[in-house]
Amino acid sequence: MNRPAVSIAIGPTDPPPTLVEKAVLEAGAVVSGLDEAQGLIWVGDPEEFPDELPARVEWVQLPAAGVEDWFTAGIIARHPGVRFTSAAGAFAASVAEHALMLLLAGVRYLPEHLRATDWRQQDFFPHVGTLRGKTVTIVGAGGIGRALIPMLVPLGAHIIAVNRSGRPVTGPGIPSSVETISADHLGRIWPHTDHVVVAAPATPATRHLVGADELARLKPSSWIVNVARGSLVDTDALVVALSSGAIGGAALDVTDPEPLPAGHPLWKLPNAIVTPHDSNPPQLRFAAFADHVEANVKRFLDGAELLAPIDPARGY
Amino acid sequence: MNRPAVSIAIGPTDPPPTLVEKAVLEAGAVVSGLDEAQGLIWVGDPEEFPDELPARVEWVQLPAAGVEDWFTAGIIARHPGVRFTSAAGAFAASVAEHALMLLLAGVRYLPEHLRATDWRQQDFFPHVGTLRGKTVTIVGAGGIGRALIPMLVPLGAHIIAVNRSGRPVTGPGIPSSVETISADHLGRIWPHTDHVVVAAPATPATRHLVGADELARLKPSSWIVNVARGSLVDTDALVVALSSGAIGGAALDVTDPEPLPAGHPLWKLPNAIVTPHDSNPPQLRFAAFADHVEANVKRFLDGAELLAPIDPARGY
Numbered sequence: 293m294n295r296p297a298v299s300i301a302i303g304p305t306d307p308p309p310t311l312v313e314k315a316v317l318e319a320g321a322v323v324s325g326l327d328e329a330q331g332l333i334w335v336g337d338p339e340e341f342p343d344e345l346p347a348r349v350e351w352v353q354l355p356a357a358g359v360e361d362w363f364t365a366g367i368i369a370r371h372p373g374v375r376f377t378s379a380a381g382a383f384a385a386s387v388a389e390h391a392l393m394l395l396l397a398g399v400r401y402l403p404e405h406l407r408a409t410d411w412r413q414q415d416f417f418p419h420v421g422t423l424r425g426k427t428v429t430i431v432g433a434g435g436i437g438r439a440l441i442p443m444l445v446p447l448g449a450h451i452i453a454v455n456r457s458g459r460p461v462t463g464p465g466i467p468s469s470v471e472t473i474s475a476d477h478l479g480r481i482w483p484h485t486d487h488v489v490v491a492a493p494a495t496p497a498t499r500h501l502v503g504a505d506e507l508a509r510l511k512p513s514s515w516i517v518n519v520a521r522g523s524l525v526d527t528d529a530l531v532v533a534l535s536s537g538a539i540g541g542a543a544l545d546v547t548d549p550e551p552l553p554a555g556h557p558l559w560k561l562p563n564a565i566v567t568p569h570d571s572n573p574p575q576l577r578f579a580a581f582a583d584h585v586e587a588n589v590k591r592f593l594d595g596a597e598l599l600a601p602i603d604p605a606r607g608y
Numbered sequence: 609m610n611r612p613a614v615s616i617a618i619g620p621t622d623p624p625p626t627l628v629e630k631a632v633l634e635a636g637a638v639v640s641g642l643d644e645a646q647g648l649i650w651v652g653d654p655e656e657f658p659d660e661l662p663a664r665v666e667w668v669q670l671p672a673a674g675v676e677d678w679f680t681a682g683i684i685a686r687h688p689g690v691r692f693t694s695a696a697g698a699f700a701a702s703v704a705e706h707a708l709m710l711l712l713a714g715v716r717y718l719p720e721h722l723r724a725t726d727w728r729q730q731d732f733f734p735h736v737g738t739l740r741g742k743t744v745t746i747v748g749a750g751g752i753g754r755a756l757i758p759m760l761v762p763l764g765a766h767i768i769a770v771n772r773s774g775r776p777v778t779g780p781g782i783p784s785s786v787e788t789i790s791a792d793h794l795g796r797i798w799p800h801t802d803h804v805v806v807a808a809p810a811t812p813a814t815r816h817l818v819g820a821d822e823l824a825r826l827k828p829s830s831w832i833v834n835v836a837r838g839s840l841v842d843t844d845a846l847v848v849a850l851s852s853g854a855i856g857g858a859a860l861d862v863t864d865p866e867p868l869p870a871g872h873p874l875w876k877l878p879n880a881i882v883t884p885h886d887s888n889p890p891q892l893r894f895a896a897f898a899d900h901v902e903a904n905v906k907r908f909l910d911g912a913e914l915l916a917p918i919d920p921a922r923g924y
Binding site for chain 1: 701705706709712713716721722725727733759762764781866867869870875876890892899
């Protein structure tokens with residue numbers, strides 16, 4: 293490569309976080325002070341952000357996926373000539389991986405296996421399922437849903453993605469065989485899907501999206517996985533459905549209430565899996581941000597479109 | 609489609625198994641008696657196979673992946689003008705899915721989560737891992753190994769496949785980024801890999817392939833998954849490594865001895881997962897065979913190369 297070196301500053305910590313520095317170097321840029329930099333990777337809070345940036349700085353990478361605080365603090369507006377990118381999408385892969393793990397563990401009857409203390413092959417045989425040929429409905433086609441689809445495809449699942457518009461979900465690793473329906477038509481899905489993964493934002497419209505009626509229409513073998521927010525599932529109705537065997541099971545990384553109190557029936561139901569909102573633990577968030585930085589610095593060097601550009605007009 | 613109908617017979621049961629009949633019809637063929645058939649799907653044993661086939665029969669699909677009994681019974685030799693196919697590869701997907709489930713459950717600390725009866729987020733955070741950016745070594749690149757690779761790729765794992773020749777593993781969904789090494793060089797891998805999936809045949813050469821020395825060289829976070837045969841892992845050495853925390857854990861669908869007796873330490877170790885050789889239960893085997901039939905009837909109709917052709921000279 294004979295192109296001139298591109299300098300990237302990392303702020304505000306000095307020395308910068310090792311993983312982030314390594315990511316910038318791996319991408320092929322030089323780590324410099326802010327005065328020489330064309331790009332700035334910011335790992336601090338909005339309050340610490342410099343009031344003025346040197347004129348050479350063309351691009352700022354922020355450390356958060358949701359950047360409402362940066363808009364509120366006026367930082368985007370104060371630097372109209374600078375391109376800002378967020379970390380949107382960077383943290384979705386770990387949550388999607390967790391959702392896949394929960395769904396597979398449920399479908400393949402792992403909780404009951406882990407309680408066994410002898411070789412119960414004949415008992416377990418009829419309960420070991422597969423995702424091959426099964427329909428998995430993913431409610432919410434944001435970062436998590438779009439990261440989960442490519443993980444389910446090689447398992448031979450038929451995938452229905454649910455978004456607001458019903459416009460076909462596209463993205464890297466998402467084949468055209470994925471069916472997309474609009475949230476308005478979600479009501480039709482319950483009797484037909486084998487499993488449901490909830491990955492939609494918590495809004496008044498999505499509260500108790502999975503309630504008693506929906507649970508009653510699922511199959512006795514259906515698993516529900518929730519990696520979004522607890523409020524999307526009606527917990528009391530879920531406990532009833534799990535206790536009666538109306539559905540196969542539920543695997544929840546988020547609960548309502550959260551934290552789930554000791555003594556709650558979900559802790560003891562044999563067909564419930566609870567993980568305490570740890571699908572994206574701090575050490576993985578850090579590593580994921582570093583990967584995002586490496587990808588974006590590479591794109592910056594190549595003059596390619598940056599990942600997760602912030603649109604000042606749109607507000608995110 | 610304006611091509612003439614192709615007739616396929618299903619034997620020896622009458623009526624034929626519903627799933628198999630449906631597969632033939634889905635593929636676009638007609639189900640007929642043997643006298644009108646160009647192809648025969650055989651779901652019975654070698655002893656029941658007809659001594660003579662009508663001259664129109666060009667192709668026979670056998671129901672087993674390993675067809676040594678069919679050679680021994682002289683059936684392949686007796687029909688030199690007929691193409692035979694086995695079910696090799698058809699049953700690998702379920703075992704590969706099981707291996708993926710076991711590996712993810714281990715890496716994401718599911719066994720400990722399932723024992724929790726309260727919200728232990730801070731305790732669990734440091735133990736929740738990911739396959740993203742991690743190296744997974746798959747020992748054995750037969751049907752199971754080749755089915756597992758495309759499932760691991762979208763999770764962002766780096767994959768090392770180990771086969772006898774060291775020639776690059778290829779196949780549908782296997783990218784060129786997969787590293788292949790020969791079994792002779794497996795010794796070098798142990799300190800470098802994050803996790804190991806054992807999917808190689810049981811032979812005198814692979815007995816105790818994972819023993820005390822190999823376990824000692826793995827990382828304290830490494831998981832071993834065995835979906836092949838129990839004899840490939842030295843059980844006593846494994847119990848020592850799991851008890852001392854020398855490795856992260858082990859997830860075993862096969863054990864030595866098998867069945868694993870009640871009271872064996874593997875039933876109680878918190879970092880061991882045992883499933884009683886049920887990664888490919890009968891009902892999934894049946895469905896997988898039907899899928900294989902559908903794919904092969906389609907290929908037969910299209911004049912395409914059939915899956916799992918039997919070579920009379922090679923003996924499988």
